[in-house]
Amino acid sequence: MSRKIAFSLLFIFLPLFVFSQVSEDKIVAVVGDEPILESELNFAIANLVQQGLVSEDELGTEEGKKRVMGDVLERLIEEALVLVAAGRESIQVSEAEVDSIWNERWEKAKKGYPSTKEFEQELASSGFSIKTFREKMKREIRNSLLKERFLQKKFTRVELSDEDVRSFYEEFKDSLPDVPASVELAAILIEISPDxxxxxxxxxxxxxxxxxxxxxxxxxxxxxxxxxxxxxxxxxxxxxxxxxxxxxxxxxxxxxxxxxxxxxxxxxxxxxxxxxxxxxxxxxxxxxxxxxxxTPITPERYQQLISLADSVHTLARDSLYDFGELAKDFSDDAATRDSSGYLGKFYVDALLPPLREYVKGATTGDILPIIETDEGFQIFKVISFTPEKKLTLETDFDIIQNIARNHRIEKEINSWLERFKKTVYIDIRI
Known part of the structure; x- marks a missing residue:
């Protein structure tokens, strides 16, 4: 079952629509032989705004905007340095790998619009043709893969003892993130299909x-x-x-x-x-x-499917009927019906409305209201609900260990960057 309606996706592409392409692109910095353009800086700031990591208020003052631009430019310079290092290490990415990722993301991006034409119009309104958009995104994908492979090659061999993890926890436990609320879901899909x-x-x-x-x-x-x-x-x-x-x-x-x-x-x-x-x-x-x-959906067929969804929903709420058996009998989702409709475990905040709101007010075992999507009518059951909680060594050792390892890797990367940038030409022009 596709989850493009019920569940939010990770960003398919960076949100290029917040900042359109600038008509006369200026060079804001040069790292090695590669320029960093004003449009790339705006692009990165737009991404932070979209994720809620930078507020509109911060960009509303000259001082705040200058600070944000400086911080983001420094990050772009660091990323450019990693690309320079990847080149020196002869890290390779094949065209087939880039095309594969591009094709997958392109399909997902188009599905967010009623038609391909409307997606193309949105691109055009931001100064992109399909060709320039494809070129920009494929360059971003290739660079991302190069950086990822270089960092994995150089910094992933970090081993931590149990004592290292405990020491990290004691030092940072007050600032460690909470474990977000999560939910296990099963679903029955009544597909909107022609008779x-x-x-x-x-x-x-x-x-x-x-x-x-x-x-x-x-x-x-x-x-x-x-x-x-x-x-x-x-x-x-x-x-x-x-x-x-x-x-x-x-x-x-x-x-x-x-x-x-x-x-x-x-x-x-x-x-x-x-x-x-x-x-x-x-x-x-x-x-x-x-x-x-x-093969159109007639009004009569649509009403028939609504009635079927209502009937299955009523049965699902009746304790005499097993949800898993109902999924096997009625669900049109071939990928999950034989496993009692089980979808998996999700962070609540990663769900899209209205599912997110329904889940927040639910408890384990609840049958949620019917949700209509492009695919059909979905009937969700809450298999389990885990509220937000603090990380502890007793219950979340693996998570803390992973955070500690990433913290160590980040320190090593920052230390390496300070040394490496002394070997590369850098010219900041803003």
């Missing part, structure tokens, strides 16, 4: 279209005659050019496996049934056309 008759009619129509194509009818003619995608039908089904990962999963793999001039067998997606045709292909992109027969 069997709608699917049958759509399948019959797409198979009829496919037969016509096999018998020699032109793809463009069939698209204009039969496709239910109004935006592309009049253009012979032409969709445009796409990089790998731009299309939804079931369409993407087929599009990149076709030969130019060939069409696919019918493919099922959330929209309905497609037949793809490959118009042209380059090393990284495909140009495709499609014929779409939709």
């Amino acid at each position: 069997s008759e709608t699917i049958k009619r759509a399948r019959e129509k797409i198979e009829m279209v496919y037969d016509e194509l096999v018998k020699g009818s032109g793809f463009e003619i069939c698209a204009k005659r039969y496709s239910e995608d109004e935006a592309t039908a009049k253009k012979g089904g032409a969709l445009g050019r796409f990089k790998r990962g731009d299309l939804a999963a079931p369409l993407d793999s087929v599009a990149f496996s076709l030969e130019v001039g060939k069409f696919s067998e019918p493919i099922r997606s959330q929209q309905g049934f497609h037949i793809l045709m490959l118009l042209s292909k380059s090393k990284e992109t495909v140009e495709i056309a499609h014929i779409l027969v939709k």
Whole structure:
């Protein structure tokens, strides 16, 4: 089950929309041969604002803004120094690794918008085309991987004794973070899906279209005659050019496996049934056309699904029925239904509303109100709820050990940076 609605994701991309690209990008510092641009500084500040680590009030005064810019620039210089060191150590990152991460994040980013077009409009409003956005993000991904690999290679071999951990705890226990409230959840998903008759009619129509194509009818003619995608039908089904990962999963793999001039067998997606045709292909992109027969959700079907969700929710709240058995019988989430709908353990503050608010007022065993998402109606059960608490050596030794290790690594990195920066040309221009 996708959790794009119910659960918050880690930042997919840095929030580039808070600070748009500056029209005339100034160099604010140079580290080695590499400049640090004003847009990168603004970008990093925007990220801190988005995370709540820097307030708008701090940026509202000249003194506060100057202090924040100085602190952030110092951090960017340190990151640039790590990149210089990674280069000297010949740390490598393959293009395939960067592409893989980019494709995954691009798909997730698009899902946050009603359509790809609206996402592109948001990019354009911030001064980015898809091409410049892709280039910037892939550069960020590559640099992040280089820095991560260098630091792992040089600083991860830090061993702490149990006594080291105890000493760290005694010194810092008053400033250690609390363990956030967490919750274990199970869920039943009633998918918002078309009824069997709608699917049958759509399948019959797409198979009829496919037969016509096999018998020699032109793809463009069939698209204009039969496709239910109004935006592309009049253009012979032409969709445009796409990089790998731009299309939804079931369409993407087929599009990149076709030969130019060939069409696919019918493919099922959330929209309905497609037949793809490959118009042209380059090393990284495909140009495709499609014929779409939709499988809409009728008002009657929607009401039917609401009634089903209400009925399952009522059964789940009845102590006579086992939630896990109900998940096996009714859930449309193939990934979790055989494990009693179990989703896992989550920090409460990482959940998106309204789930977060429902969980905060719940106790172990509660069945939460039905939540409607793009996927369907979700019925959650609180398997266990653990309130926020203080870290202790007795119950949280592993967590404290990890914090202590990171603290030691951070000290070693800072010490190394002070030595290394003396060997690198640095010019600060603000």
